[in-house]
Amino acid sequence: MTTTKKYPDNITALYARLSQEDALDGESNSIANQKKILLKYATDNGFPNPTFFIDDGISGVTFDRPGWNEMIGLSEAGKVKTVIVKDMSRMGRDYLKVGYYTESFFAERDIRYIAINDGVDSDKGDNDFTPFRNLFNDFYARDTSKKIRAVMRAKGNAGEHLCTNPPYGYMKSPDNKKEWIVDEEAAAVVKRIFDLCIAGKGPMQIAKILTANKVLTVKAYYAKRDGNPMPDNLYRWDYKSITGILERPEYTGCTVNFKTYSKSHKLKKRLQNAPENQRIFLNTQPAIIEKQVFERVQELRANKRRPAKQAERQGLFSGLLYCADCGSKLHFATGKNMTPAQDCYRCSRYKSNTGDCTMHFIREETLKLFVRQRIFDVTAMFIDDIQGFQKIVYQQRFTEAEKAVKRQRKELEQARKRITELDRIFKRIYEDDINGTISHERFLKLSAEYEAEQKELTESVQKEQAAVDTYEQDKSDFDSFAAIIRKYVGIRELTPTIVNEFVKKIIVHAPDKSSGHRRQKIEIVWNFIGELEQDEDKQTVERQRKSRTA
Template structure:
C-alpha cells in the first residue's frame, strides 16, 4: 500500500471533463457538480493543496485536451501527488489510453489515482474491475459516435448545415439549423470579392486587408468569443494569408448554398478529417441569404481557373531542380522560386517569410537561380575530388556519419519496441486471468467474449506496430546500402558533371541560404549544404576549388561562400 501522507505533501489534482456526448447523462455530470463532489471528497479525506483542471466540451476519446495535458505536465514536474476524478469515464473513454495512464503513467510517477463513484483508489491496491469499466466506457463512446454519425447523415441529407458557418455568417439565435449573415464580417467578404473582380491577386488582397487593420477570420472569432477549430499561430491578428483569401473566394456557400459531407473521419478514435471527393458532396441551393450574387461568384471562379492554367514557372529548370531543398538560414522558412517580370530570363529564390511581404524575416536572402546552381555544382565537384583522391577515407567518414546520425534514432525505436513487448506480455497474463475467471464463474461468457476480443485486437495492433518498428531498425542496420547509394550518386555526378533533381535529392537533404553581407560593389553570401544521412561534411582544404563569384546585376559582385557551420 502506498504511503498516503507522502502523496499529500504534493498537490491534489481535481480533474473534471464534460463533452456534448454527455448531455444525456443529465445535470449530475456538469462541471460544477463534479467539482462540488470532488472537493467535498478531498476535504473529507484530508487531501490538501487542491488544483483544478477542467476540459469543457472535449470528447473522452480525445486525449489532446488542454487542461489534461497541463495536468500531465505538472505530474511530470513532480507537482501532483493525487489525481481525483468523478468516475473513470471522466478520465477518458478509450480503454487503451485510460489503461496506459492508470496502469503505467500514474504508478511510474507515484500518483495516487481515485475515481470516486467507481470506488477506485490506487492506494488500496489494484481494482480488478477497472479494465471492464474502461471497455464499457469505450463501447459507450463507440455507440454514441454511431448515433451521432447517423443523426448527422439524416440532417445532412435534409439540407441542414453540418459544418460551422464560414466567415461572414453566424448561427441564428433562433435555430442552430440556420445560418444568418454576420454584417461586420460579410462586408469584408464582399470587399474581398470586389477586389478579386478588379483583378487583384490573393497576395495583394491579403496585404491590403492587413494594412487596413482588418482582423483575420480566426482573430475575429476569438474576439467574438467563438470557438473554432484550428490554431491561431499568427502574432499579428491582422496578418491575412493568401490561402485564406483563396478559400473565401472558392467557397460556394457565400451564394446561399449548403454543402454537406465535404469531409469524413475513419474512426470515432481518430478525429482527423479527410476530404471527400467533390462528386460525393451533397449540395442544396438557396438555403440561406447570399452574401455574394451567384453570377459574381461564378465570374470569380472563371478568373481563378484562368490563373490555374497560367504556367508561370514553365521552362525554368531551377524551379524543380531545388524544389523543397532550399531554406532560409535565419528563420528556417522555405525559399520561394520567383521570376523577374521585367526580365523573365532572371529566376531567383527568396525567403517566403520576408518581412516586407508581410512576414517576420528581416532579409530577402535573395539568390539568383543560376548562381545557386553553379555554387552547388562547385561543391559537388569538391566532394567528387575528395572521393576520387581518398576513396577509402571518404567511405570511412561517410560510414561514421551514417552511424552517428542513426544511433539515437535506433535507440528510441528499441525503447518503443520494449514497451510494446511488455504490454504484449501483460495482455497474455490478462487473457489468462479472464479465462480463469470465466471458468470459475466470476465473469459470464458474454463478458469473456468482449474482453478476449479486446485483448486479441490489441495484441494484433502491437504485432503490427512491432513489425513496423523492427523493419525500421533493420533499415537502420542496413545503412551500408544507403552509403553505397550516396557514393553511387557522387559517381553519377562525376560521370556527367551536371546536377539533376535525382542526384540532388539522393545527395542533399537541404540547403540553407544566408542573406548577402556587405554593401557597395563587393559582397559575400554564405550557403550551407546538408547532405542526406550525414549532415554537413567538412571537405579537406586540399580539395577546395575557388569560390564562385558572379555579377547578379551591373556593378555588383557577390562571392558565394560555402560554410561548414552557422556562425555564433
C-alpha cells in the first residue's frame, strides 16, 4: 500500500475502531475514549512515535477499513514496530482473521501487539485465553447481526422502507422521515427517461441525450440540492444509472423489500432474492410513473432493440414483430445502399438458414401504412360509439374469462372452507392420538394425508386467486387503452412512442400468392385489450405479385 504521508521508521501504531453497533454501548467505546487510553498507555510505557489509525463507524467483521489498511501497509513496509489496541474486539470480530494477524502476520514481521484491557502482550508470551476472546468477539458480531436482521425483517414485513435514502425522484418528508414525497425537479427527469424509453431509446441513447441537454447527473443534483461540493462531471450520465432508474418499481408508488440478501454477516456481497421471497406493498408513496407505463417499459427492455449492422437505422417495429409459423421474431433488414422503401423485416429462423421456417418478410413502408390504418380504424370505432366499442372488447376478451372467474371464485370459496375444516380435523385427530382413541401409526398416516391435501389446496387457492386478480386488472385496462386513443386522435404519422403505446406485438403470416396477388395477413395485439376481431380483409395487405413495394 502507498501513502502520501511521511512516517518515521519506528512507529507505535495506536489503533481505534468503532462500529455503529458498538456506539450503542456508550462512551466507554467511543473513539475519543479509546484514543485517550491508548495515548496514556504509550506515554506511560515509553513507546516511541505514537501514531493513531482510526476507523469510525466500520464493522469489525470486515478488515477492509481505511485506517486498518494504512497501518497494515506501513507494517509491510517495515515501519511499524508495535500495535496497541484497547481490547481484541477493536482489532476485529472475525476470529479467523484476528488469529491470522496476531499469530502470523505480526509474528513474521516481529511486530509487538498489545490489547490493554485483555492483558495481551506478545512480548510476554502466549495468552491462552486470547483465542477464546477472539471467538467470543466473533460470536458477539454474529449475535448482533442476527438482532439487526430481525429488526430489519420486522420493519420490512411491516411495509417500512428499508433503504437509507429514497431513490432519485423522491425525498424524505420533513414532517416524517419514514415517508417519501416527490422531489418534483428530479421526478421530471425520471418521467423524461421513461418517455424516452417508450419512444424506443435504449439506456445508452438516453444517457447521451441527457448529457447533451446538460441535465445534472444524480450525484450532481444531490450535491446541488444539499449544498455539497459539486463533482467534476456534472452532466455525464452513465447508462447504468439509466438502467437502474428504468428497473425500479418504487416509481409506481410501491415499496419492494428484501430484494437482496447476504449469505453471511461477514460478506458484503448482496445477492438477488427470488421474487417469491420479496415483499411488495402498494401505494406507500405518490407514484411518479403509472404502473402500465412501467410494465410497458419492462416489456420493451426485455425485447432490446439494436440498429441494423449495415446501417445506423433502427426499425420502427423492431422487437414487436413475430412469425405466425414458428413464433420467432422478425429482424429488421436494411443497408447503407438501401432506400427506406426497401427496408424490411425477415423471419429470423429463415434468415439464419436453419431451414426451420419459410422465406417470408414484410416491407416496413407497407407495415407503416397498415398499422396506421388499423389505429385509425380502432380510433374511429371508439369515437363513433364508445359504449359499443367497450362492449366489443368485453365480449371478445372478458365474456369467457368472466365465466371462468365465476367458477374460480366458487372453487376458491370451497377450497378455503375445506382448508379451515382440515385445521379442525388436525386438532381433533391430534387429541385422539394423545387420548389413545386412535393409534399413533394411524394418526401419522391420517395427518400425512390431510397435510398433503391442505398443501395442494393452498397452492390451488394461490393460483385461482391470481387468475381472479388478473381478471379484475384486465377490466381496468380498458380505461388505459381509452386514454391512449384520446391522446392520439388525428395522428398523421407513426412515431416509436405511438407504436409502443398502442401495440404489444404484431404477428406476421407468410404471404399467399395463389391468386396472382401477394396477400399477407397481419394480426395486431393491442396493449391492455389484446386482439380485436375484425373482417379478414381488414387484417390483410394486398399487392401485385411483382410490385416493388410488396
